[in-house]
Amino acid sequence: MSKYGSPEEYARFLRKRFLKSDNTRVATNAFIPSPNKNTGRLEVSCFEVQGLNKSLIKNIATTNSISPNNKPPAAYSVIFEEDFPNEIIKLEKNYVPDRHIDLIGWERYDSKELQKQVAMQLAEISSKNINLLDF
């Protein structure tokens, strides 16, 4: 249950190189997890965005360090709660910073190649809801 209301919507901010097919598809590697710098746990960082318009979602990108190179994202894609394949990975709602969540449980898959299957599924689902950002 989210403190931001339901149904939940999860936005993944995307660097330009993760947009494909004339910005109509999300590259699979946009959802390949990265190790947390402190704990080493594999995570994919997202934000809950239900109830927010595009402008407010853009604010999340500007007020948080979204990209590893601190450049603004080119877009975000959204996965709706009902489409989330939660039998595969789990959501950790830490809300630090505000509305931030992590997709966790990737260690269950013991190789990048197996993780890639899940990432592909997430990328394909989120390709239905790509929103370009103009910074």
Add this chain to the structure above:
Amino acid sequence: MMIDTLVKDKALIKGEFDEFQNELLDSFSFFNSELSDIYSDNIDLKEKILLNLSDSNKYLERFLKQVDLDIFFKLTPEVSIDDDGEISIEWFGKIGSRCSLTFGSNGMIYFAAIDQDSSINFKKFINKESIFIFENEIEKISKSVK
């Protein structure tokens, strides 16, 4: 160089091959620039990732010599570089279907595909006897976009 060697008898796909090669080079350049930003204080890690990229590209070139290029270019292949430097190529069909090849820096080539019913097909292969799995998937996806 590679283009001349591979497509000398395949004039019909030369345009696609040129475009693919250009996209690959652009991706290298963009990725390299991003790495410089991210790892400005960790040169060792940056060098390791660039080595992965170089090795991955070597195996991609080897693959291109074995695969049927007419099938490879049946749909537009799109280049992605993973954060660890390994090259992935993806082919997109109708929304809900795609397939990808990842060229591991260790020489392994990984195939994954998803169909519109969300079923996932995954194979790991390292020799040319298994290429038909990939070729069949490209055929299938390309039919879905017609």
